[in-house]
Amino acid sequence: MTRFVARLLYLLASALGRLPWSWQMRLGDAVARLWQRRAAREARVARVNLELAYPGLAAEERERLQRAIVRTTARQAIETLRLWTRPHAENLALLREQHGVELFDAALAAGRGLIVAAPHYGNWELLNQWLASRTPLAILYRPPESAVGEAFLNLVRADSDTGRVTQVRAEGAAVRQLWKRLSAGGVVGILPDQQPKAGDGEFAPFFGVPALTMTLLGRLAERTGATVLFCYCERLPSHPQQPAFALRVEAAPAGIADPDPQRACVALNAAVERIARRDPAQYQWTYKRYTLRPSGNGDDNPYRLR
Template sequence: MALSKATFLITALRLAGKLPLRGAQLIGRFFGMISWVSRSQLRTVTEINLKICFPELTDEQRQRMARSSLRHTGQTMMEIPLIWEWPVERCLGLIREIEGEELLTEAKKDGRGLLLLAPHLGNWELTGLYFSSRYRMAALYSPPHIKEFEDYMVKVRGRMGSELVRGDRRGLARLITLLREGEVAGILPDQSPRGKGNAYAPFFGLEVRTMTLVSKLLQKSGAKPLMTYSERLKDGQGFRLVIRECEAGIDDDDPVVATSALNRSVENCVREAPEQYQWEYKRMRHRPPGELNPYKPGKVC
């Protein structure tokens, strides 16, 4: 059964991968509007997140942002097959401009490792492909439940030589080794981590569980951290790759200081293109014990 499901998913991705960018984005926007009109769970989560993170906006402004966010998330999902199936040169041709490239040059000039932090903003698959085409790179990932689909995903993501590393003890040791050797590693830093060993830090003013992995990697490797994302341009024109400095303190020994700096770094990027952030994700679901779960009214964490 798992194999047939994997076969179906891979076939669907390969068919979608034959679309042009404008066509894929148009379909993605349509799916986003269906989520909006049907008052789906995605819309509910998006509205909750925006109410928490942008209290200064009017209800009408947040509604517009929520509607736009669902359209952008739909586009991201329809763009992924293109990034996975198109020839690499065609994918990289979608990047029309790069902002902050001098930060890369500065970070690499002394031979230090480089830790790239790419939040769920814009098209993160294109971001990863760009850096794997430029550097020897390893990227942390969480394996899907279907083994055959994982094989496909690792193959397409690693076709430029990028090393896909599982988020377990062995994988983290591999990342540290590569960073110490002056190589590049990539992480999605805005997931809500499970288990112990993490910290609670403010994200858009709300205390949420935040990964301490980033600060630990930086402390053990001496690598330089940078934020990065690919912003979607209007009317199917492509993307703008953006590179930003991280907030001071992201490598601090105090986990609260470090995770607070990490969340501020993510927040700074999100505020530059808020409609393109994946607000449909329950980022705030893990809060300090006794605090209310914003997605389940009346239930405490």
């Protein structure tokens, strides 16, 4: 039954993903308006995050940014259905610009292992497809809570390069798997701005607010000597007829592999923040980044009752 339901969801996603791009944009905008009217989770979380991250912004400007974030998030949801249900080669043609690819190629050639830090900025599903087109890799991911959700993701992420991607659950033996791959000179992809479980990270400033930050990336970089590169697919505004992106590959700050986990987390968050500030509407401000607070008791969770 799980696979059957996942297949039905895939057929629906495929139908939506094959609509003309102008229709997809209008559908995304309609979803965004619905989220705003009903004060949906996406709209509420974005508003709280902006209050925390941009306290000096005028209220009207913050509301304008919140609306842009919600609209972009809704459009991206439809856009991702398109990327999931079309051939990867066709999707990669949407990359109109590529910057810093020489850094990626040099890291592969060095053979010391490569950690790709992929923040939730732009479209990370398109980045996954570009990475798979260049090299075999392992991607650390947090599995959906439902079996149907996971079965659906396995379907939509399947393509001719499926065998080049190993999906590693963020649990149990994940660290050993990633360590082994990096030690052999392989490539690992990590989403660096996901909140870890309590006890699995350090608090470090993110937009001036303490945020529980993963120590895994820094530990892997420090202990294996692997290169760390930040990679993302940034949406370009100059192509209204269809989605278009710029692939960007950037060197990580030296402090990201600091043996002191606190300093490594500070460097990691600073790098993610710099990318997010390029165009805040493209960053995933609909994610509850600040749920766990330094107090440890949860009473000051900013999303509570919001």
